[in-house]
Amino acid sequence: MSDPAYQRLGLSETASPYAVLRAAVRALHPDTRALRTFRTARKRFYRQMLCAHAARQAAGDSPTG
Structure with missing residues (x-):
């Protein structure tokens, strides 16, 4: 995950x-x-957060942080 705002x-x-x-x-x-x-x-900002979340779901990443 590369977006620090999404991680927070x-x-x-x-x-x-x-x-x-x-x-x-x-x-x-x-x-x-x-x-x-x-x-x-x-x-x-809201669109970026939604896109980052969709990318995370598509990648199947485990939660970090």
Whole structure:
């Protein structure tokens, strides 16, 4: 797994995409979530976390961390 942000979420391989999104939202600072100007960046971050999770599931990696 190469994405350190995804590793910090601490999710298991069997987590659902919804659980990944919930963890990604909680990982962001409340001020970052509140600013409307960061909306595009937040959506990109959420997509990256979902893609990293899908890649991990496809690879069959065991949980680390």
